[in-house]
Amino acid sequence: MKNKLWVYVSLAALALIGVVSLRISTRLGPGVGGDATIYLTSASNFVKGIGLGIVDASGEFRLLPYFPPFFPLTLAFFIWAGVEPLQAVLWLNIILFALSIWMVGFLVLRAWAGDGLAVLASALTAVSPVLIPVYSWAMAEPLAIFLGFAGIGLTLRYLKQPGSAGLLFAAGIVGGLSILTRYSMAAFLAAGAAGILLLSPVRWRTRLARAASYLFAGILPAVLWMAYDLTQTAAVSSRSMExxxxxxxxxxxxWPPLREVFLFWLVPDSWISSPPYPGLFNNVLLAGMVLGLGIALGWGGLVLLKKGASALQDPLLQFGVILVFVILAYLIVVGVVYVTTYPPITIGTRMFSPLHTAVILFLVVVAGLLSKTRVRFFRMSAGLLVAGLVLLTLWWGWRSARIVAQNAQQGMGFNALSWxxxxxxxxxxxxxxDSLLVTNEEMAVYYLTGRSAYPLAEIYTDQPLETFSRYGDGDLSGDEAQQVFRQKGAALVLFNSITTQLEPIYGAQTNERIQALTRDLKVVFRGEDGSIYQYPQP
Incomplete structure (x- = not known):
């Protein structure tokens, strides 16, 4: 225990660094966007007895759209206990970040990768320019990441005690809760099942039975929720097949947005769009990262072929194998959902933050495996990899310091000073x-004013209008917002963001469409970031 004291103190210190960084980053409040507004509102409505969802401008209740329920239910518990919603999500994420930093190091330590590597894994997590922004927003990923890797940790513990039914079901249930937080975390449950099937030191029939039990414990809550969602909304997460x-x-x-996600792991966002060096270098960096991961996978496969099944009982190798399953399964799950469902999910750094954490752990585990071999070349490779990860920690620390300072100064989402x-x-x-409202930023309006508004439907269409008509003069039959604007005196609150919202639809004709949209409408207010209109009455 004394020999490990410095490790635990280091992990605690890194967790504290993460807490301080996150608290500074959220000085003006956690980041709140449209999705976060839905989470916060749904949690508050649940406590009020309205239900887990939102009430739209027409007064109709909508069951929690797009998302599984565990994150808003967790927030609802804190709100029920008397904590203000924003403070609840702020401190929940801060605590989860500290626990995740600690857990990453603890998992590496328990897998016998080495004390220094455990500290290195936690350091990479604490200063990650991907994770700090993710944990700074009022979103579900922090809880999903914690539950996902906690489930993996319990699965690894079960592999050491394959006779423990309690560990098996605990791993499945925790993994299932991660799915109830973010559906993409089904990849973690699949990886855990594959690990139990491949790595358990028991007969194949027993492996199959236990993997099935693990999956049943994990999938059942999500299946029950999706069945309920389907009966209430005739869709799962408000999505349909493409x-x-x-x-x-x-x-x-x-691929294009996925490329930007991976590049952001290596360089700042501004260097992706306008690099201060030849743009080809970004492709070289990306190719190097993919090649490095490929070499690591290939080397691991050769080790397994050489040592046979006995090698699979090495805790560190077991950890590495399950992480490979996590990485591959996550890419497949997100890719399949993106391609096959409508509306499409957003491919961005937040969506891939669980994968980012898995890659950090995988690289550290590979370094640990290389350092334990007797081959000098592999041991030297381990030293080079560790040196590279230390440099990456310093690079990420510099980037994250700038991100934290910017967030603290400007704020994030609807808590930004600009809003x-x-x-x-x-x-x-x-x-x-009692004014009726129509707007292109209904979630911002609701969050900042507490008023529900009808959405400007045109920004959600895939096809441009053939005829550019003034708002209120279009087809009213299927557009309730235009009806209340023309017939009931609703105010059209149009923010300048309408340009970026309509540009993917109209391209070069965007300005022409906006001019036609507001032509001859009565201007109630015109400001720097938007205008308010009413339909002219005869």
Whole structure:
């Protein structure tokens, strides 16, 4: 224990660094966008007895759209206990970040990778420029990441005690809760099942039975929720199957955003779009990362072929194998959902933050495996890999310090100063409380003013209008927002973000469409970040 004291103290210190960084990053409040507003509102409504969902401008209740329920239910518990919603999500994420930093190091330590590598894994997690922003927002990923890797940790513990039914079901249940937090975490449950099937030191029939029990414990809660969701909304997570033509188009569009995700792990966002060096170097960096991971996988496969099944009982190798399953399964799950469902999920750094954490752990585990071989070349490779990871820690620390400072100064999402100081929001708040509203930023309006608004439906369409009509003069039959604007005197609150929202639809004709949209409407207010209109009455 004394020999390990410095390790535990180091892990605790790194967790504290993460807590301080996150608290500074969220000085103006956690990041809140449209999705976070849905989470916070659903949790509050659940405590009020309205239900787990949101109430739209027409007064109709909508069951929690797009997302599984465990994160808002967790928030609801804290709100029920008397904690203000924003404070609940802020401190929940801070605590989860500290626990995740500690857990990453603890998992490496328990796998016998080495004391120094355990500290290195936690250090990489604590200063990650991917994870600090993720934990700074009021989103479900922090809870999902913690539960996902806690489930993997319990699975590894079960592999050491394969007779423990309690560990088996605990691993499955925790993995299942991660799915109830983010559906993409099904990859972690699949990886755990594959690990139990491949790595358990028992007969194959027993392996199959236990893997099935593990999957049943993990999948059942998600299946029950999806069945309930389907009966209430006639869809799962408010999504439907994409058409065959749409799937082909989506398949072709999968790589570009994924490339940006992986590049952001290596360089700042501004260097992806406008690198201060030849752009080809970004492709070289990306190819190097993929090649390095490929070499590590190939080397691991050769070790298994050489040592046979007995090697699979090495705790460190077991950890590495399960991490490989996590990485591959996560890419497959996200890719399949992106290609086959509508509306499409967003391919971004937040979506791939669980994969980012898995890659950190995988690289550290590979370093540990290389350092334990008797081959000098492999031991030298381990030294080079560790040196590279130390340099990466310093590089990430510099990047994260800049991110934290920027977040603290400017704020994030609807808690950013630009939104809090919005003159359009201030003008909207002066309208009579019973005013009907239509806007292109309904979640921002709700979060900042507490008022529900009808969404401007046009920004959610895939096809441009053939005829550019003034708002309120279009087809009213299927557009309730245009109806209330023209017939009931609703105010159209149009923020400048309408340009970026319509640009993917209209391209070069975007400005022409916006001009036609507001032509001859009565201007109630015109500000720096938006305007408020009403339909002219005869």
């Amino acid at each position: 058409s065959a033509v749409g799937m082909m188009a989506r398949l072709n569009s999968f 809090k100081q919005s003159d359009t929001i201030h003008a909207l708040q002066k309208l009579p409380e």
